[in-house]
Amino acid sequence: MGTAPYRLESTWQPDGGPNGRFTFTLFNLSDRQLSSFKLVYTSLTRVIDPKACENATFLRRNANFHEFAPPSGLSLDAGQSWTFTVSGLHRPARHCTDGAKSAYITLADGSHVDVAVSELLLEGRVNEPPPVLLPKGELDLPFALQPWPAEIDVTAGEGFPVVLYPADGSSVDDIRAVSTVLALFHRLFDSSHAPFNLAPSPQGRALRFVTDTGLAKEAYRLEFTTNAITIRYSDSAGRQYALTSLAQLLQGARGTPETFRFPETGTIADQPRYSWRGCHLDVSRQFYPSDDIKRLIDILAWFKLNIFHWHLTDDEAWRLEIKAYPELTTTGVLRGPDEPLLPQLGNGAQPVGGFYSQDDVRDIVSHATSLGVEVIPEIDIPGHSSATLVALPDLTDGQEAPDSYHSVQGYPNNALNPAVPFTYEFLEKVLDEMVELFPSSYLHIGGDEVANGSWLASPLAKKLMEQEGISGTFALQSYFLKRIKDMLTARGRKLAGWNEVSHGGGVAAEGTLLMAWENPQVGIDLARQGYEVVMTPGQAYYLDMVQAEAFQEPGASWAGTVPPAHTYAYEAEGDFPEDLKDRMKGVQACIWSEHYLSRAYFNRLVFPRLPAIAEAAWTPKAKKNWQRFAAIVPLSPKL
Structure with a gap:
């Protein structure tokens, strides 16, 4: 592979705007003049004020996709550069992965050329050596066991x-x-x-x-x-x-x-401390080949984890083949400059796709079953459905304004509409195929991060709310999820979901398992409502979180800094009252893939925190020992 003809470098300054500003410099490393072009980059730190740009014109944004034009008449000869600043950010950059993840140029003829992207720098700060996250450790007994036995x-x-x-x-x-x-x-x-x-x-x-x-x-x-x-x-x-x-x-x-x-x-x-010892993997934001999925399952089996929670759909892509709707894995997975789904989270000039055929799924489920690992599939509904709605536009209310609400990730109108009759016909057929592929008694339906205000501009939704005597987004979500739970019950399956399933009245607690991710207290509240609970709080068990406060540490930071020692020490039972502890079924690691642009990033962020969670799931509290764990965990396999 040759050297990229263009490179984008960036710094973040804490001044220049309410959430600081980016300074971008595009270098023309080719031997030709560059003119009449547009620049696209993808970044989790999004622009929300399109006018807060200097020396560039903001053209459009879709979630993490940002497009800019240079000043009129600007051209760059070989070796020249163009610098512009962006101040209208939705939050400050806290870590090096908060900048541009990918970039490309669209030329005057409509063709696209990849741009190399440098790591985001913090102005005025010298990169410090990476902190020591894992001590050498000290053994009390000279035996290599992961997790440590009872x-x-x-x-x-x-x-x-x-x-x-x-x-x-x-x-x-x-x-x-x-x-x-x-x-x-x-x-x-x-x-x-x-x-x-x-x-x-x-x-x-x-x-x-x-x-x-x-x-x-x-x-x-x-x-x-x-x-x-x-x-x-x-x-x-x-x-x-x-x-x-x-x-x-x-x-x-x-x-x-x-x-x-x-x-x-x-x-x-x-014997294990908890019956539910899980690991989740998001394959929508980044696609993992089947062999990588099977290797991850092998690693789970090595650590005596028994649940693989497979997050198969999200705004960025629908990854599961559904024969009734082939559009889901054609239109609904392909991200590219000229595709209905625009580049996101590290995509550049070349279209990217990837999905799991039903034969792939059968092979993976069989592999997991042979190792005692149960595969829990997830289709994330009603929110996080941009890819679904792009693939099947008949799922939308055509009378609804196209940007009437936005998700927390910046996607417009990204939730399946509970008032569109086709929504239920679609999901009936999807569930029919899923229950044939996945023998698990649970099917995870997401239920998270539906934006408050969703559907309120939809005439169909307004009419339904009047008929049912309900008001507001979350009461309508509850109406929707109750119908989905009935579909699952009719197919002999139980509903699993994120903690927001309980919002707006929720669904019946019997036969429902919810995952507490927003914070630990949520798990206790869910248990009080009668739900079975799996604890997976972002503050300890989200493996995309940064492991140190230093700017050059990669990862997300919304849940704070999560070093391995904290993940290991965290006690998921926390302040659970004694009479509610039987409703806490176990713990789960979550691997969200926005930041995993390489295998090296994956291994850096997932290990040693995944084996730390495995030990929390298995080993009695009194037998946990951070120094002993630190001495043994370097033996762990990685992806």
Whole structure:
């Protein structure tokens, strides 16, 4: 790939406007004069005052898409540059990722050329060395286990077995379970020595499997002797977790023998703290190939997480093939300068798309099921539906003004209209196909961030509200979601959603699970209303949040700064009253993808916070130890 012919550099200054200002400089690095052009960049820090520009004309914005024209008659010879400032921002820039993520130029003939983008600088500030987010750590016991078990009473051996193998008489199911975890290990650590062998080895140690109905479904017990290891379990989940623990122990002892050891004798008795141990992934803002999805599921299984929450639709794209509406994965996924969906969040001159075929979904669900991971699909409705409405314009009320409301992300009129009859016909067909693809008892319907004022300029919505005797956006949302819950109930599924599902009267609490993301108190309030709750507050469990206050740290900051130590220490039960704790089903990490323009950014932001949440989901509070965790977590696999 050659050098880009143009480069856009930017700084942010705290003065020059209520929320500071950007100064942009476009450099012409080509050997030709540049004239009669327009400049587009994408940025999460949006322009809301189009007149607050100097030396440029603001042309249009759609969410994160911004288009500008240079002063009339401006041309740039080779090596020259053009500088302009933008002051009318909706918030100050706090981190380097708050600037332009991508840019391109539209030439006079209508063609588009990518522009290289430099990192946003803070004027007058020297970049400091990155802070130490993970200490070296200190072990109280020399064993590599993630997450740490509920009870451990073992003595460390001087060496370690070459392999572990099923003892004579093991059932075919037990042998298959060993093979499954062995395959998982090979996928995650393809250059490491295998922990298991199916055939006996004189240098190995035998595994004896014992079914113990006294153990809980996900519990296991390991009993170590010098010549064998007994695995006690009552269900396949417990057996898998036991084998995963053994693989971790042996990998640590073999790979870092100066730090970690393998047990010689003793017992490990283990079971999870919570039944819901989840990880969410947003694939709408950025597309992840199926192989990346399966690797993430492998990582979840390694950390004994059992829920993969797959966020398949949002304003930026609809990623799930629905055969009844092929437009969703043609028009509804393609973002580009000349497409109905404009570039967003790092897209440039070239159109980008990507979706999961139904065969892809079946393969991914099968892969997850084989590892004891349940896939919870999400289509985000009624809000966050710009891509859906672009793909299927018959879902709109044609009498409604096109910019009558805007979402918090800046999208105009982005919510499915509860008063359009086609809305329900559309969703009936979508749900029919989804329940065939996803065996989970839950289907997540979003329900978040519907802008207050949505639909109030729609004549159809006004008529419906008069007929039903309801007023306001959220009462209408409640009407809509109750109908969706009825659709799910008719299909044998339960409704999962974000905490705003409870707004405006909500839906029936029975058979409804809500995720508390805005702040921890929301979870307690939901539990008081009778809902089952999963805790996933942005202040601790959103893995797109910045990990340090320094300007050069990447990520979002609306929920504050979330260093790994805070994520690890956070206690999701918080101030839950004793009589409500049974409604808190567990915890979940959320991976929102606005800032994940590369695998390096993904791994930097997700790890070690994802394994920290896995330990919070599994390990009893009294057994958590930040220094021990810090010593073990560098062994973690990454995407």
